[in-house]
Structure formats: structure tokens, C-alpha cells
Amino acid sequence: MTAPMLGIAMVGHAFMGAAHSQAWRVAHRFFDLPVRPVMAVLCGRDPARAQAAAERLGWAEAVSDWKSVLDRDDVQVVDICTPGDTHAEIAVAALAAGKHVLCEKPLANSVAEAEAMAEAAERAAQRGVRAMVGFSYRRVPALSLARDLVAQGRLGRIHHVRAVYLQDWIVDPAAPLSWRLDKEKAGSGALGDIGAHIVDATQFILGDTISEVSGTLETFVTERPLASSHSGLSGTASSDETGPVTVDDAALFLARFSGGALGSFEATRFANGRKNALRIEVNGSAGSLAFDFEDMNVLHYFDGTEDSAVAGFRRIVVTEPNHPYVAAWWPAGHVLGYEHAFTHQAVDFVRAVAEGTDPTPSFADGLQVQRVLAAVEASALSRSWHQV
Ligand code: SOE
Secondary structure, three states: OOOOEEEEEEEOOOHHHHHHHHHHHHHHHHOOOOOEEEEEEEEOOOHHHHHHHHHHHOOOOEEOOHHHHOOOOOOOEEEEOOOHHHHHHHHHHHHHOOOEEEEEOOOOOOHHHHHHHHHHHHHHHOOOOOEEEEOHHHHOHHHHHHHHHHHOOOOOOEEEEEEEEEOOOOOOOOOOOOHHHOHHHHOOOHHHHHHHHHHHHHHHHHOOOEEEEEEEEEOOOOEEEEEEEOOOOOOEEEEEEEEEOOOOOEEEEEEEEOOOOEEEEEEEOOOOOOOOEEEEEEEEOOEEEEEEHHHOOEEEEEEOOOOOOOOOOEEEEOOOOOOOOHHHOOOOOOOOOHHHHHHHHHHHHHHHHHHOOOOOOOHHHHHHHHHHHHHHHHHHHHOOOEEO
């Protein structure tokens, strides 16, 4: 007997839209789900581009007005894959219309918007309508395992965390302006786009929250050529017309966690040769963990209780059937990729909706990250520590 359907409407169809489409296409084919996601409609402002994307990504229909899906009976979920300046409007309207919402990260472009979204999600939850923010790295098996090991006390008391997220796609000053370099669209630069990921991932792994930060931001290239077309992360440069970069290129900050751990964070798009190097190291009284997304199926674990004669970082290949999520895919050693975390995200979202529970990370979790980002910006301006 086929499972009940869950109609999805996705707003936005660029990089995240492609990653989410992959997840909606395969989730029920690899995981046992109580309801089956149906890729009902893709929403995109340009009708021709939206239609082409719907055909390419596997959506039944394309529309140019996202509001048109809010009163459709064949849509139960709105999946927001747009730049941050539209997250709040779409999410609040969708939740009010009784649609479950999955919203890409960061939750919003400001704390005020994130607060409105979290309040809307809290009200909606009382009506059984669910909301999740898409910090997908939580669902990389190795990082899920890291959280489990910390929660089991395998590292003892956590002393400090160091996290970097290093990319280099705009180190070339000739790389054109894209929405991620426009504060109006993106809210911030490396801080919110990739810094948000390491804030959420470290809070997730520790099961703790950042309470105080001291940071600094820098924009290395302040003028760039205008993009003539959309392609990849930064598009293709047009002629010699230029425009201003209005966001940070790099964000560095120190943090204190509520539980007492210290943290050091760096998010930059100017680390030559680092393509998507989300790296986290956790050091505790009884051991340490280390992870690098560019080797995403591996978690390095140092057991501080081992005899020093044989102690050392052990390289755990996180592909055993008893590791998080892995059993649904391939035999041990047949590794996973970037797109699998989005499928895990879709699976956990669908299961929560079907079971009537609140998926995580919640909009309240997304608001917490937004507050950390805002505190870093305030700290950079005042050149002092700021409470989150
Ligand atoms: C660009 O920095 C980007 O696409 C981010 O926006 C994503 O959230 C991250 O997963 C990969 O890099």
C-alpha cells in the first residue's frame, strides 16, 4: 500500500534548490518514510528559467508567484531555497497558511526577522504545523557521530572548540558581484553564509550554546565587476562596470559557551586552495575530535584514556551500518557526499512532520545562531566582547 503523499513546493532553484531537489527525489527511495514527498511545484521569478529548472530538477510544475502555492491543497510543505532577504516573508506567510516550512540557512538577515519567524513557528506548532532551518552539516554522519561521542562523555569536560570554514571562490578580485556579496540580499558575507554553519555545528556537537563573542570582520575587495549571468557561486563577470561589495569577506571571532568551553572561529572566502573546508576540532579532558568536510566520511578521535604508549588520533571511517544515517545507503567504505546530508535533512523533516514532532534545528535554534552573528557584528564595531 503506498504511503500518504506530502506535497512539496520549493521556492528558489539555484545551488540550494538543486541540492534540495536531489534530496526530495531520493529520500523515500533509500529511507522508509511514513509519508512520500511529492515534488509538486517549483517557484521561480523568471517563468522560463523556473520551467527549465522544474524539468531539469524533477518538479511537476513551475510557477512564478510563490504566494500562489499557499492555498493549494496539493501543497503541504514550503521549502525556502532563496537568498536570506525573502526568508521571513515567505516563512511567516507559509506557516500562517498551515504549510510546514523548511528554510535554508541562515534563518534570516537580522535578529528581528529571525524573532518574527521563531514566533510564527511557535504559534504554528500549536496547530501541528512544523518548521526547520536547514543547517545540513548536522546530518553529515561524521558530525552526528561527533555529537554522540560528546554526549556519551567520551571527551569528558569540553575545554575548547576551534572551527574554521575556508573557501576561496572570490579571492580573485575579478570574480563578479553576486547576491552573496550584497548585504541587502545576504545579510552578511562569510559570517552569515559559512560562519553560521560552524556556529550551528559546534553548538550541535557540544549540545551547548555560545553566550559571548569578541570578533572582527574584514572586506578585502571592496569593488567587483557586475555579473552578466548566473553560473556557479559567483556568476560570470560582465564588461568593465563595477559595484560595491557590502559584506565581510572574512569573519574571525572568539567565543565562550554557556557551559564554560572556549571557542575560536574563522570564516573566510579568501583561503586559497580551500574549496569547502569546514574544519572542527573539539578538545576535552578525556579526549579530542577532529573533522574536515573535505574528507567528510572521516572523524578523527583521540581517546585520552588510552595508554600513552599507543595513544594517538584514530581515523574512524564513518560508513559502518551502526553510524548515523549510513545503513540506508551503501556497504562500509562506500563513502557519501555533500548531497547526502540534504537527503538526511529531508528524511528527518518528513518523519517529524508525519509523527507530529518539532524537527531540529528549529527556528528557535536558527534565531540563536542569528543572535551570535549579530553579536559578532556588534563586537567588531565596538571592538569589545558582546553577550549573545
Ligand atoms: C557558499 O559559501 C556555500 O554555497 C554556502 O552558501 C552553503 O551554505 C555551503 O553549504 C556551501 O558553500
